[in-house]
Structure formats: C-alpha cells, structure tokens
Amino acid sequence: MLDRAFGGLPAPVGDHARTAAGMQGFSDAPVWGGEELSRVLSSGIVAGEADGLLHPDAPVTRENLQTLLSRVYALEGTNRKDDFYETVNKTWLDSSDIPAGLSVNGPFYGLSLTVTEQVAKLISDIAAKPQTPGTPEAKIKALYDSVMDVEAREAAGVAPIQEYLDAIETAKTLSELIDVECRLQKELGLSTILGFGLTSDFEDSNRKVVAFSSFGASMTKDFYENGTQEQKDAYLTYLAKLLTLSGLSEQAAMERAKLVYAAEAKVAKASYDPQEYGDVDKINNIYKLSDIQRQFSKISLAKVYEASGLAPSDRILVTDPGAMRAAASYFNDAGLATLRALSRTAILMSVGGCLNQGFIEASVEFTKAYYGIDMTQTTEQIAAQQVQGLLADYLGRAYVEAHFSEKAKQDVEEMIHEFLEIYKTRIEALDWMSDATKQKAICKLDTMKIKVGYPDSWETYLDNADIKSPSEGGTFFSNVISIQASAKEKTLAEQNTPVDKTDWLMEPFTVNACYSATSNDITFPAAILQKPLYDVNASREENLGGIGYIIAHEITHAFDNNGAKFDENGNAANWWTEQDYAAFQQKCLQVANWYDGQEVCPGVSCSGVL
Structure with missing residues (x-):
C-alpha cells in the first residue's frame, strides 16, 4: 500500500x-x-x-x-x-557521513573536529621550538614531549605504579586495604574505592560542601540492565585486558573482571535513574560523618577523611544514598577480594593511559567491539589530546589569542541581552502564572550572568605544577601526578572561601554552551562562536538561526524542571507560589508525554522524562 x-x-x-x-x-x-x-x-x-x-x-x-x-x-x-x-x-x-573515530555527526561535531585541529596546531607549533623555562609554553612542550616518548613509557611499563599494585595485592585485611587507599589519595591524588571531595553547596551557592563518594558503575545503568551479551563480553574482555597488562595471569584477570562487573552491576541497580540526577530534591542529601560511618561500620572513615586533606565539616553531601548503601555492603571481610579487584582496576583506568601503549590499545579495542568505532590515533594526536585536557587553562589563553575577536564577544553578548528581554516579555504575558512568581522569574533573568568567549581572569594553579621534559627526568606519569597535586592544592584552598562565580565551567576551546543553576549564568566559549554556528560577518538573521537557538536553549534551562528549583542567587529554593508550581509541573508533564515514544529514527523512540 x-x-x-x-x-x-x-x-x-x-x-x-x-x-x-x-x-x-x-x-x-x-x-x-x-x-x-x-x-x-x-x-x-x-x-x-x-x-x-x-x-x-x-x-x-x-x-x-x-x-x-x-x-x-x-x-x-x-x-x-x-x-x-x-x-x-x-x-x-x-x-552526510560520520568521520572516522566518531559515532555521530552534525554542526557541533564537525566544528569540534575543526577546533581539535586548531588546538593541535597550537600545541605542535609550541612543541616544535625551544621555550623559556617556567613559562606556560615550556610546560606545554614538556608535557607533549613526555607523551611522545613512547620508547621510555614502553620500557617502564607499569613500574611507576607497581608498588601500589603490590600493596593492594598484599592487603590481607580490610583495614590494610583502607591504608593503601589513603596512601593512594595522599601520594597520587587518586580515590579508587571511596573518598571525599568538594562540590557546590545547593543550599548556599556561595560556598562549597564536602561530598562523599564510593565506587560506582563505570558504564550506564541501562548497560547493566539491558545490555546485550556481546556488549557485556566486550566490557569484561576490556577489564581483563587491563588487569593482564598490570601483571595478572589471564585466568586471574578474568576472575577479577567478573568481580568488578558484579559489584558495579549491584551498585547500578540501586542507583538513581539518569533523569533523577538532575533533580536537586533527590541529590541534595546532607549527612554527618558519623551517619556515613554507620553505613561503613567495618572501616575508619575518619582515616579516609584525613587522607583527603580537607578541613573537618559537619555537612557532607551524598548524591545517591541507594548507590552508597549498595557499595557499603562490600566493605567487610567477605567483600575484600572484590574491593581489591575494584581498587586495582580503578588505578589502571585512571593512569593506565600514562603508561605503556597497551592500555591505550585496550581502550581502542573495547570501543571498537562495543560501539563499532575505530578510535585509533597517532601518537601525535594522543599527545595533543592529553596536553589539551591536562593543561586546558594554558591552552585556553593561546586559543583565544589565535581564534577569537573582541567584536564577536560584544556581538554575542548583545544578542543574549535581546533574548533576555524577549523572555521577560513572554513571562509577563503568561496567563497561568501569578504576578508574584513572575517577579521572581524576571529577577532571575535580570541577575543572570553572561559569560562569552573567555574568562575575565585565568587560572594560575598550573604554575605550581612541576612539569618536566624527558631530558629533565620527567615522564608522562610523573607530570600527570604533579598536575593532579596542583589541582588538589587548589581545591583544598577553596573549602572555606567564598565561591568565585566568575570561574568558568568550560574551556574557551570547548564546542558547547551551558547554563549553571548554582551560579545562574550562561556560558558560550570562544570555540562555539564560529562557522557554521556563528559568523561575526554574517547577517543577524543567519546568526539567530545558528547560535541564536542555542542561546534561547540555554536560557530555558533556568526555567526547566530542574533549573526552576533554583533562585536568582543559584540556591536551591522554592520561589513559586503553590498554585503556580502545580501548574508548571502539569505543563512539564505535558511536554514529557508529548515526547515520550516520538521516533528519532525507525525503531528508536524518545523517553519523555529524559
């Protein structure tokens, strides 16, 4: 028919x-x-x-x-x-086609490839010539050269972490394993099975709050619940390969891999569904250390807290209590073998890429088996990617100088202000919202901070990182650990100081944009402000059809089902009248119901709540 x-x-x-x-x-x-x-x-x-x-x-x-x-x-x-x-x-x-190494394509992804090439050229140009010692350029060159020193990395193998692997292996009791965990945190800045850090305080966005986390699932919840046998086999093979590269026999490696998989699957089952992690009412769970200690009754959390270097606090955030309880069930004598397997695997996942090529090849093989994508890269590409990720603040400055203009910054800021005025007009015209709630909503727009192109000031913590070239005795691994130590020092210094809301969540070379509910700001990095999404020389109509829809999208996040729970100061607070919020929830439900089941391609449908 x-x-x-x-x-x-x-x-x-x-x-x-x-x-x-x-x-x-x-x-x-x-x-x-x-x-x-x-x-x-x-x-x-x-x-x-x-x-x-x-x-x-x-x-x-x-x-x-x-x-x-x-x-x-x-x-x-x-x-x-x-x-x-x-x-x-x-x-x-x-x-259209999908470029090699990608699973998707589109304006964002095509532009991302362009930006990756732009950044890689900046790095290669810097690495190609001598640099003045101590400068950002010298550190970029030193890190790049250490990644490129494949021969030295192959010769060293897992030697840089061997003592930690041995300590995990010889831990005969839970207490001994926790001692190893504390040592890892102090010496390498790594938390493998549990730890403490800092994150935004949802109730007072001007301060940070201590956050507790335990081991979790490396894959998505859907993978553990609905993944095919081929996908699960690919993941197990990958875990076993990492463990084999660390010195275990193939049989022992697969046995450990199965322990890791089972523990991750148990935690995933007890975890929130993906959409729930955006609901502040669910993830804002404040505990005292003694409350968490009762969950982990067989170990000393005070010892783990001390290893974090954080100052004492009586407010500790746990975003997913169900996942925490599932993880806690392993912290006993019966779970020791699983915890050792988890700790060993976590180290390898964290720093294996800094060691010999086998770890990189294992990741490539897994991606190909699981997604069908060949992510093979040249050593030069890997080096550029690593420098971009580890020395992002230095490269952000260089990127802006080479690829962004003040004219573009001013033009996009003007466009954003125009959109904010349109939002105000539309909010004022709503027939279902009371004047009291409208005033609060408009106040949120009036106080929304706009970040375009690049930050007003640059981070300096990398200046403290001791990054050495191979000729100076530096290695890829030692440089990564030094960078992590500097980052940790910066984090610890922020614990009891007011949050600097001028900080950026994204780097200037990021092809994306975002709204931050806890800062009530929108960010548009320099990299997204170029063709095909934006052109400083294009007509206003063309730019409205490109970056304009992204601007409107990001502002909308301030009033979506998650952003609507934060006020103009970035605090989780109810600024709605009871009647208005009920009407808002009903409209959210209508949107979710409309999208639920809508096809994106034959046989693949949307989940409305996502």
Whole structure:
C-alpha cells in the first residue's frame, strides 16, 4: 500500500542509510508480499516488532500507519508540512557521513573536529621550538614531549605504579586495604574505592560542601540492565585486558573482571535513574560523618577523611544514598577480594593511559567491539589530546589569542541581552502564572550572568605544577601526578572561601554552551562562536538561526524542571507560589508525554522524562 501510494519509495542514502531498519529482512516475511514488500523493506522504514519479527498477519492499527507515514515523510524529505526538519536539511542529511573515530555527526561535531585541529596546531607549533623555562609554553612542550616518548613509557611499563599494585595485592585485611587507599589519595591524588571531595553547596551557592563518594558503575545503568551479551563480553574482555597488562595471569584477570562487573552491576541497580540526577530534591542529601560511618561500620572513615586533606565539616553531601548503601555492603571481610579487584582496576583506568601503549590499545579495542568505532590515533594526536585536557587553562589563553575577536564577544553578548528581554516579555504575558512568581522569574533573568568567549581572569594553579621534559627526568606519569597535586592544592584552598562565580565551567576551546543553576549564568566559549554556528560577518538573521537557538536553549534551562528549583542567587529554593508550581509541573508533564515514544529514527523512540 505504501509503495503504491507514494509511487515507489527511494533507497535510503546518507543519514537514512545509517538509521535504516528492516533491510536485512524478516524470518516471517510472507511470500505473498513479493516485490512490493521487498521494495518497502529496502527503503529502511520497517522496523518490525520488539521480538525482531514482522508479524504480517497482525492488524495494522491507526498508530502503526501513522508511524510508517512519518517514516516515509522523513525519507522523502520533500514537504515542509510533512517533516520540516528532514526537508530543510535534506541536502546535508543525504550527503552526510560520520568521520572516522566518531559515532555521530552534525554542526557541533564537525566544528569540534575543526577546533581539535586548531588546538593541535597550537600545541605542535609550541612543541616544535625551544621555550623559556617556567613559562606556560615550556610546560606545554614538556608535557607533549613526555607523551611522545613512547620508547621510555614502553620500557617502564607499569613500574611507576607497581608498588601500589603490590600493596593492594598484599592487603590481607580490610583495614590494610583502607591504608593503601589513603596512601593512594595522599601520594597520587587518586580515590579508587571511596573518598571525599568538594562540590557546590545547593543550599548556599556561595560556598562549597564536602561530598562523599564510593565506587560506582563505570558504564550506564541501562548497560547493566539491558545490555546485550556481546556488549557485556566486550566490557569484561576490556577489564581483563587491563588487569593482564598490570601483571595478572589471564585466568586471574578474568576472575577479577567478573568481580568488578558484579559489584558495579549491584551498585547500578540501586542507583538513581539518569533523569533523577538532575533533580536537586533527590541529590541534595546532607549527612554527618558519623551517619556515613554507620553505613561503613567495618572501616575508619575518619582515616579516609584525613587522607583527603580537607578541613573537618559537619555537612557532607551524598548524591545517591541507594548507590552508597549498595557499595557499603562490600566493605567487610567477605567483600575484600572484590574491593581489591575494584581498587586495582580503578588505578589502571585512571593512569593506565600514562603508561605503556597497551592500555591505550585496550581502550581502542573495547570501543571498537562495543560501539563499532575505530578510535585509533597517532601518537601525535594522543599527545595533543592529553596536553589539551591536562593543561586546558594554558591552552585556553593561546586559543583565544589565535581564534577569537573582541567584536564577536560584544556581538554575542548583545544578542543574549535581546533574548533576555524577549523572555521577560513572554513571562509577563503568561496567563497561568501569578504576578508574584513572575517577579521572581524576571529577577532571575535580570541577575543572570553572561559569560562569552573567555574568562575575565585565568587560572594560575598550573604554575605550581612541576612539569618536566624527558631530558629533565620527567615522564608522562610523573607530570600527570604533579598536575593532579596542583589541582588538589587548589581545591583544598577553596573549602572555606567564598565561591568565585566568575570561574568558568568550560574551556574557551570547548564546542558547547551551558547554563549553571548554582551560579545562574550562561556560558558560550570562544570555540562555539564560529562557522557554521556563528559568523561575526554574517547577517543577524543567519546568526539567530545558528547560535541564536542555542542561546534561547540555554536560557530555558533556568526555567526547566530542574533549573526552576533554583533562585536568582543559584540556591536551591522554592520561589513559586503553590498554585503556580502545580501548574508548571502539569505543563512539564505535558511536554514529557508529548515526547515520550516520538521516533528519532525507525525503531528508536524518545523517553519523555529524559
């Protein structure tokens, strides 16, 4: 019917070819379907049912027909009234490909590749010539050279962490293992099975709060609950490979990998669902140290706290109590073997990439087996990527100087102010919101801080990092540990000082934007403010169609179901009247219900709550 109604269906190309369903055919496809059914299947619009079958004798419901029609409209992409997105983007979608090493493509991802090349060139230019000792450029060059020194890393193998691996292996009691954990925190800045740090205080955004965390799942909750056997096997193989590289036999490595997997799966099952981590009412759980100690009754949390270097505090945040309780169940004599496996694996995941190439290759193999993506990189690419991640503050300055203009900064700031005024007008016109709540909402817009391009001042903590080149005795591993020590020193200094809300959550070379509920600010780094999302020389209309929709999107986060729970100062507070908030929740539910089940491609639907 569909084939005849549309005069034949086109073969899928580009994006539609990648997301096509049913092209492999179905084991229960009827013979009487003949050539017409074959053509429809070849168009990629028939996903079948959840059991992988076609069920040709089942009645076609109105909903089934609407779904098929929507897929045809998307495939054709010829009428804006049928499918606006597919029609206006048809040329790009049909000609698009996914670059090697990526799982997706689009304006953000294409621009990300461009920025990666821009940053890599900055790094290679700096590394190619001598630099004045002690300068940011000298540290960039020293770190780059240490990553490039593959021969030395191969010769060293796991020697830089061997003493810690041995200490984990020889820990005969839970107390001894906790001693090793404390040593790891003090000497390497690593927490492998539990620890304390600092994060934003949801109740008073001008201060930091101590946060407790225990080991968790490395993969998503959905992976442990719904992953295929092939995916689980790929993950187990990856864990075992890491452990084998650390010196264990293949049999012992797989046994440890299974212990890690089982513990992670148990914690994942007890954890919040993904959308719940955005709900401050669920994640803002304040404990005293004694409260947490009761959960971990077989160990001394005071000892672990002391190892963190933090000043004493009677307020400790636990974002996911269920996950904490599940992890706590392993901190006893019966769980010692599992904890040793978790600790050893965590070290390898944290710093294995700083050691020999085998750890990098294991990660590449896992990504290829799990996602089907070959992430193989040259040593130069790996070195540039590592420098970009570890010395981001230094590179941010260099990036801005080379690729951003004051004119662009001023233009985007002006656009943001225009959007804020539009938001105010629309809030004032709402017929379901009271004047009292409108005033609070407008106050939030009036106090919203705008961050465009780059920060007003640059971080200096990296100046304290002792980064040495191979000729000076430095290694990739030693440089990483030095950088982590400087970062930890900075963190500890922030515990009892007012939060600096001029700090940025993103680097200037990040191709993204964000709204921070705890600072009530929006950030647009320099890197996102270039073609195709923004062009300082383009018309205002073109830029509104590009960066404009992103600006509006980020402002909206101040009033989404999570941002709406924070006030103009960035504190978790209820600024709504009871009636208004009830109406707001109902509208959120309507949005979630509308998106729930909407197809993004044949056979793949949205979850409304996400």
